[in-house]
Amino acid sequence: MFKVRKVLTKLVIATTAISLLAICPAQAASNLPKRIISLSPSATEILYAIGSGKQVIAVDDLSNYPKETPMTKLSAFNPNVEALLNYKPDLIILNADATKALEVKAALEKLKITVFLEKAPSNLREAYLEITALGRATGKLTGAQNTISEMKSKISAAIRTGKTSKRITFFHELDDTLYTATSDTFIGKVYKDFNLVNVADPAATADSAGYPQLQSEYVIKANPKIIFLSDAQYGESLATLTKRAGWNGISAVKSKNVVALPEDIPSRWGPRLVDFYEFIANAIAKVK
Amino acid sequence: MKKLKSKGEESLLAPIWNWKITALSAALLFFVGILAISFGPVSLGFQEIIRTLFGLPGGLTGQDRTLLIDLRLPRALLAALVGAALATSGAVYQTVFRNPLADPYLLGAAAGAGLGATIAITSAGADLYSLLPIFSFFGAISAVLVSFFISGKFFAEPNSLLLSGIAVGSFATAVQTYLQQRNSSSLRPVYSWILGELTVANWQIVTWSSIYILIALIILFTVSKQLDGLMLTDEEAYSLGINPNKLRVIAVVAATLATATAVSASGLIGFVGIVVPHLVRGITHRVTNRGLLTIALAGATFLVLADLGARTLLSPAELPIGVITAFVGAPFFLVVLRKKRLVSQ
Amino acid sequence: MINISDLTVRIGQRDILSDINIEIEDGKWTCLVGPNGAGKTTLLKSLLGSMPYSGSITDSGVEVFRNHDRNVAFVPQQPQIPIGMSVSEYVMLGRSKRDGWGNESNQSRNLVADILKLTGLFGMQRQFVSQLSGGEMQRALIARALVQEPTLILLDEPTSALDLHHQIAVLNNIELLKERGVTIISTMHDITLAAMYAEKIVVMQEGKVLLHGTSDFVIHSPELKSAFENRINVYTLDSGRPVIVANKDLTS
Numbered sequence: 001m002f003k004v005r006k007v008l009t010k011l012v013i014a015t016t017a018i019s020l021l022a023i024c025p026a027q028a029a030s031n032l033p034k035r036i037i038s039l040s041p042s043a044t045e046i047l048y049a050i051g052s053g054k055q056v057i058a059v060d061d062l063s064n065y066p067k068e069t070p071m072t073k074l075s076a077f078n079p080n081v082e083a084l085l086n087y088k089p090d091l092i093i094l095n096a097d098a099t100k101a102l103e104v105k106a107a108l109e110k111l112k113i114t115v116f117l118e119k120a121p122s123n124l125r126e127a128y129l130e131i132t133a134l135g136r137a138t139g140k141l142t143g144a145q146n147t148i149s150e151m152k153s154k155i156s157a158a159i160r161t162g163k164t165s166k167r168i169t170f171f172h173e174l175d176d177t178l179y180t181a182t183s184d185t186f187i188g189k190v191y192k193d194f195n196l197v198n199v200a201d202p203a204a205t206a207d208s209a210g211y212p213q214l215q216s217e218y219v220i221k222a223n224p225k226i227i228f229l230s231d232a233q234y235g236e237s238l239a240t241l242t243k244r245a246g247w248n249g250i251s252a253v254k255s256k257n258v259v260a261l262p263e264d265i266p267s268r269w270g271p272r273l274v275d276f277y278e279f280i281a282n283a284i285a286k287v288k
Numbered sequence: 289m290k291k292l293k294s295k296g297e298e299s300l301l302a303p304i305w306n307w308k309i310t311a312l313s314a315a316l317l318f319f320v321g322i323l324a325i326s327f328g329p330v331s332l333g334f335q336e337i338i339r340t341l342f343g344l345p346g347g348l349t350g351q352d353r354t355l356l357i358d359l360r361l362p363r364a365l366l367a368a369l370v371g372a373a374l375a376t377s378g379a380v381y382q383t384v385f386r387n388p389l390a391d392p393y394l395l396g397a398a399a400g401a402g403l404g405a406t407i408a409i410t411s412a413g414a415d416l417y418s419l420l421p422i423f424s425f426f427g428a429i430s431a432v433l434v435s436f437f438i439s440g441k442f443f444a445e446p447n448s449l450l451l452s453g454i455a456v457g458s459f460a461t462a463v464q465t466y467l468q469q470r471n472s473s474s475l476r477p478v479y480s481w482i483l484g485e486l487t488v489a490n491w492q493i494v495t496w497s498s499i500y501i502l503i504a505l506i507i508l509f510t511v512s513k514q515l516d517g518l519m520l521t522d523e524e525a526y527s528l529g530i531n532p533n534k535l536r537v538i539a540v541v542a543a544t545l546a547t548a549t550a551v552s553a554s555g556l557i558g559f560v561g562i563v564v565p566h567l568v569r570g571i572t573h574r575v576t577n578r579g580l581l582t583i584a585l586a587g588a589t590f591l592v593l594a595d596l597g598a599r600t601l602l603s604p605a606e607l608p609i610g611v612i613t614a615f616v617g618a619p620f621f622l623v624v625l626r627k628k629r630l631v632s633q
Numbered sequence: 634m635i636n637i638s639d640l641t642v643r644i645g646q647r648d649i650l651s652d653i654n655i656e657i658e659d660g661k662w663t664c665l666v667g668p669n670g671a672g673k674t675t676l677l678k679s680l681l682g683s684m685p686y687s688g689s690i691t692d693s694g695v696e697v698f699r700n701h702d703r704n705v706a707f708v709p710q711q712p713q714i715p716i717g718m719s720v721s722e723y724v725m726l727g728r729s730k731r732d733g734w735g736n737e738s739n740q741s742r743n744l745v746a747d748i749l750k751l752t753g754l755f756g757m758q759r760q761f762v763s764q765l766s767g768g769e770m771q772r773a774l775i776a777r778a779l780v781q782e783p784t785l786i787l788l789d790e791p792t793s794a795l796d797l798h799h800q801i802a803v804l805n806n807i808e809l810l811k812e813r814g815v816t817i818i819s820t821m822h823d824i825t826l827a828a829m830y831a832e833k834i835v836v837m838q839e840g841k842v843l844l845h846g847t848s849d850f851v852i853h854s855p856e857l858k859s860a861f862e863n864r865i866n867v868y869t870l871d872s873g874r875p876v877i878v879a880n881k882d883l884t885s
Contacts, residue, residue: 072606078480081359081488082329083604085351099480103488171630179472209473303880304722388716435649450744513735516726519715527707528729528781575717578735 012078023272032139033091033114037084039076039246040095040118043134044069045270047093049136050143058087065264074098079104083225085111093118120269123189124155127269147271155193162281169197171214171224171252172266175231176240177208184209187266190273192281199224220246226283227252230267260282305578315583320589321368324596329603332356332480363489366497367595368588370486371553371564373501373546375587376508376580378561380543383448383515383577384536392547392561395453395540399460400431401551405466406478410471420481421493421552428548431456432540444534471573483608484557486595487603503547505584510536515577557610559617564590567620634659635680635697635816636650639688642675649675650840653688655785657833661809662817664831664848666824667860671837673820674710677787680818681707688700693786701784704730706778710789714763720773721758724749727777745780752806768799775806786810786842788819792826804830822830824865828852836860 009241014049021278022094026251037058038044044063054275060076076085079129084092087235091107094101116137128148135144172180172187180200181187188198203212229236238258241249250259252258265276332352340347340578341355348356377392385394393399408420431453438452439445458462469472508515514535517525522532549558564587569575572582594612601607640653650672657663663824665673678684682705690697697703698839706727715723724866726743727778749755752772757765765773771791778786789806792800808830820830821827827834828848835845836857851857858865863880868876 072604075606077476078487078606079549080329080599080604080606082599085355086604087330099485100488103490107359107490110358111351151475202362209471213472239513247591302721305735314712336737386713386715447708513733513748516734519713519718519740520726521709521711521713523681523683523707523709527681527705527783527787528726529734569717574717574722576735609655613639 010076021235033089033137035087035089036091036093036138037074037087037089038063038072038093039079039098040093040179040263041065041076042270043095043116043118043270044142045050045268046131046134046147048139049147049271050138050140052132052138052140052143055138059087062175065268077194077251080112081107084108090114091116093134096120105109120186122148124273127186128152131270151271151274155277158274158277158281159193162277162284164284165183167197168195168284169199169222169224169225170228171199171219171222171225172228173200173231173236175234176212176236178216178219179211180214182210182212186269190276193277193281195224195285196280196284216244220250221262223251224257225251225255225287226257228266228280229260230261233263238259255287257283257287294432297458301404304576305574306572309572310550310582310585311583313576315588316578317368317585317589317592322590324364324580325356325598326390329598329600330355339346341546342477357577358490362491362494363486363560364592364597366489366553367486367591369494369498369501370550370557371560371587371591372584373550373587374557375487375564375590376559376584377543377547377550379577379580379583380508380515380539381567382565383518384539385450385520387446387450388566389562391458391558392543392550393556393558395435395449395544395546396456396460397428397430397547397551398556399457399464400476401548402482402556403427403431403460403464403467404552405481405555406467408465409481410474423552425548425552426508427460428551431460432544432548436540453500455486464593469551479630481555481606482610484555484610484613485606486554486598486609487606489553493553500549501546504542505548507542508539509581509584511535512577512580515612530582555610557613559613560587560591561623563613563617566625582595599623605618634695636689636691640676640679640686640690641671642679642684642686643690644675648681650686650838653842656844657816657818657834658809659816660814661833662811662819662831663833663835664827665818665820665837666822666827666857667837667843670839673837674789675838677789677818677820679709679798680785681705681787686751704781704783706781706786706789707784708774708778708786708788708808710793712774714770715811716761716763718762719759720754720762720765721745721749723762723773724754724776724780727780730783742778744782747781748776751809752779760805762779767794768796768802771795771803772806775803779806779810782813783815785816785818786854788817790820793822800826823874824857825853828875828877849875 004144022246029161034055036047036052036056038047038056039060041063044059045065047053050101057070058072058074061071062072062076063069063071072156076095077097081104091114093116094105095119098104105117107227118130121130129182132144135141158237170191174180174253181196182200182204183189183192191198199219200214201210203218204215227241236251238256241253241258247253251283259279263273265279322337324334326334334350336346336348337356340353374392378390381387381390381392381394401424404423405420408423435452435456436447438455439448468478498628514530517530518529518532520534565583568579568583568586572579594609594616597612598607598609635657637655640650641648642650653676654760667673679686679690680697682700685698690807692703723755725737725745727743728737732738732741741812747754749758752775754769754776756771758771758852762773788807796801804826807817831848833845836843836851838860843860844851844854852867863876864880866879866880870876
C-alpha cells in the first residue's frame with residue numbers, strides 16, 4: 001500500500017515538474033545563475049536576504065554584510081574586467097555609478113557574461129522594484145517578494161510609531177565638513193516619511209544635486225532638535241560636536257539628541273533600510 | 289655612436305644619428321607589446337597568442353579569444369598610441385620652447401582638457417558622459433588656441449606663448465574647481481579621470497584616436513629634421529633656411545593634436561612627456577630631433593609597460609596609470625639628469 | 634653689391650630705421666658703428682631678410698625679404714645655446730643650408746673637421762656647447778658660419794663679451810672669410826677695432842645713417858664725433874693706426 005503511495009507521489013511530482021518545465025522552459029536552466037559576483041554592497045545584502053546567497057561566489061571589498069559574504073579585493077567602483085573573468089562568473093551585478101560602468105558592461109557582455117546594472121534607487125518604490133528585479137535575475141522571485149513584504153510591514157510599523165505631528169527639525173551630517181542630504185535624496189525621503197523637517201532643504205541650490213554643503217553658522221541658526229551622525233564611524237560623536245565653536249548652543253546638542261548612525265546603515269538601501277527606519281523612530285521617541 | 293669612428297680617420301666625425309637605434313626601439317616595442325597582452329589575471333599562453341594574432345590554427349577560442357582580441361589588444365594598442373603621442377609632443381615642446389622641463393600639457397592643454405571633462409561630467413544627463421572624450425579634446429585644443437591669441441603680436445614667440453599658456457591653464461583650472469565644488473558628486477569621476485585610465489579600451493576608441501595621433505605624429509616626423517633649427521635664435525634659424533614662426537606653429541598644432549587626442553582617450557597621464565625624451569637623449573647622447581621617431585617608439589614601450597604594471601601589480605585592483613608613470617619616471621629621470629651633468633661625453 | 638634705398642623699419646609706433654640709403658660692396662668688410670639704440674642690429678636683421686621693411690634692400694639685384702636663395706650666415710650677439718648638444722653637432726648645423734637639414738655628406742664632415750681645427754675647437758668637439766667659455770662659444774659661432782660657406786655674413790657685436798686676446802682671435806678668424814670672397818657686415822661697439830679690420834664704416838644714430846665711407850674717411854670726420862655727442866677723441870699711432878677713446882671731460 002505504502003509502496004504504491006510512494007510511487008504515486010513521485011509520479012505526481014515528476015509530472016508537475018515536467019509540466020512546469022514545459023510551460024516555462026527558460027525558467028529552469030538559465031534563470032538560475034550559479035556563479036554570481038556582486039559589485040554592490042546593497043545588492044549583496046539583498047541577495048542574501050532573498051535567498052540567493054548560495055549562488056554568490058564573490059563580492060566586492062565593501063560588501064561586508066552579512067558576515068558570511070565571500071569578500072574579495074574586487075573593487076565596486078573601479079571594476080577590473082579581467083579580474084572578474086578569472087572567477088568564471090555567469091552573472092555580475094555592477095553598480096551603475098562605477099567608473100566606466102557602461103564600457104565595463106559592454107566588455108563583459110562581449111565575453112558572454114550577463115551583467116545586471118544596478119542603479120541607486122531614488123525612493124522606496126524604486127528600491128522595491130530593484131529588489132524584485134534582482135529576484136528575477138537570480139531566480140529567487142518569491143524570496144524577493146517575501147523580503148519586500150517583510151520590509152514593507154516593518155517600515156510601516158516604524159513610521160506609525162515615529163511619525164510626528166510636531167515640527168521637529170533635524171540635521172543629517174554626512175561628514176565633518178558639513179555635507180548633508182536634502183529631502184530630494186533617498187535618505188532625505190526616509191526622514192520625510194516621519195514628517196521630520198530637514199534643515200538642509202532651504203539651503204538646496206540647483207546644482208548641489210541634493211547634497212549641499214552647509215556652513216557652521218547656518219546649522220547653528222537652524223537649531224535642529226535632532227542631529228543624525230552618518231560619520232559616527234569616522235569618530236564624530238556628541239563629544240566632538242560639543243567642541244565645535246557655537247555648537248553647544250544647538251538644541252540637539254543641549255538635549256543630547258545626537259544619534260550616531262551605525263556603519264553603512266544609511267548608505268545601504270537593502271533589507272537593512274528597516275534598521276534605519278527603526279533608528280529614526282527611536283530617536284524621535286526620545287524627543288517627544 | 290658616442291665615440292669617434294676611429295678607423296684611423298680622425299677627420300670623420302661621429303654620425304649624428306644612427307638608425308639602428310630606431311630599429312632597436314621598434315623591436316623592443318613589439319616584444320614588450322606581446323609580453324603585455326599575454327599577462328594579466330587570466331593567463332594566456334604565449335604560443336597561442338602568436339597563433340591567434342597571425343590567424344594560424346591552434347589559436348585561442350571562445351572567451352579567451354574575446355579576451356585577447358577585444359580587451360587586451362585594444363588596450364595595449366591604446367597604451368602604445370598614447371605613450372607615443374605624449375612622448376613625441378613632450379620632445380617637440382621642449383625644442384620649441386627651448387626648455388628641457390616643458391611637457392605636452394604646457395600651453396594649458398591639460399587644464400583645458402580637464403575643464404572639458406568636468407563640464408561633460410557635471411552637465412545633467414548621462415548622454416554627455418559618453419561625449420566626454422569629445423569635450424576634453426575640444427577643451428585641450430581651445431585652451432591652446434586661446435594661448436596663441438593671447439600672445440598677441442608676439443604670436444608664436446616662445447616666451448610669450450609660455451606665459452599665456454600659464455594664464456590660460458590657471459583660468460581653466462579655476463573654472464574647473466568651481467564646477468567641481470558646485471557638483472560634489474563629480475569629484476570621484478573627475479579625479480579618477482585626472483589620474484589617467486586605460487581601463488576599458490575598445491576598438492572604437494583605438495580607431496579614432498589612432499587616426500588623429502598618427503596624423504599628428506607623421507606631421508612631426510616630417511618636420512623633425514628642421515625642428516633642430518628652433519633650438520637656435522630665430523635669425524640663426526632663418527639664415528639656415530627655416531621659417532621659425534611657421535615651423536613653430538606647425539609643430540605646436542601637431543603636438544597639441546596628439547596631446548588632446550591622447551588626453552581625451554585616456555585622461556591625464558603625466559611624466560611620459562618629460563621623462564621619455566630625456567631618457568632617449570640620455571641614452572643616445574644626442575639631442576637632435578631626428579630622434580623623434582625613436583622617442584615615439586620609446587614612449588609607446590614605456591606606457592605599455594606601465595599599463596602592464598597598472599593591471600598586474602595590485603591585482604585585482606587597478607593602479608591608476610599616472611601613479612606608475614610617476615613612480616617609475618621620477619627615479620629614472622633623476623639618474624639620467626645626474627649622468628648628464630657629470631659626463632661630458 | 635647690396636643696395637639699400639629708402640629703407641624704413643617701423644616697429645609698433647616707432648621708426649627704428651628711417652630713410653636709409655647706402656650701398657655695401659661685395660667682398661669687403663663693412664662695420665656699422667654708433668651709440669646704443671642707433672638701429673644697428675635692426676639694420677643687420679633687415680639685411681638678413683627675416684624682417685619686414687618698407688623701401689628696398691636688394692642683393693645682386695634681388696629683393697632680400699624672405700629670399701631663401703641667398704646663403705647668408707647670421708651670428709647673433711647672444712645665441713641660444715642648445716642643452717646637451719656637442720660642439721661638433723652644433724657646428725655641423727651650419728651645413729644645413731647646403732646639405733639640407735638632417736643630411737651630412739662625407740664632404741661636410743670633412744669640412745667641419747677642418748674648420749674645427751682651424752678655429753682651435755677640434756679637441757673640444759665632443760664637449761657640450763653649454764660648457765664652452767665665452768671665447769670658445771664665439772669661436773664655435775664663427776666656425777658654424779664658416780662651414781656654412783656663405784656669400785654674406787652678418788655679425789652682431791662679435792667681440793663685445795670677449796677679453797682682448799679672444800677679440801683679436803675671433804676677428805682674425807672672421808678675416809679668413811674675406812679670403813673666400815665673403816661679404817662681411819658687422820656691428821661693433823669698439824670703433825678702434827672696427828677701424829683695424831673693416832674697410833668700410835657706416836655711422837648710425839637714432840635710426841639714420843650719418844655718414845659712410847672708407848674707414849680712414851669716416852674715422853677722421855666730424856660726423857663721427859657728433860654721433861657720440863663729441864665725447865670721443867681720435868688719436869693716430871705712429872704706425873698710422875687710429876685709436877678712438879672716450880673723453881671723460883665734459884668740454885670737448
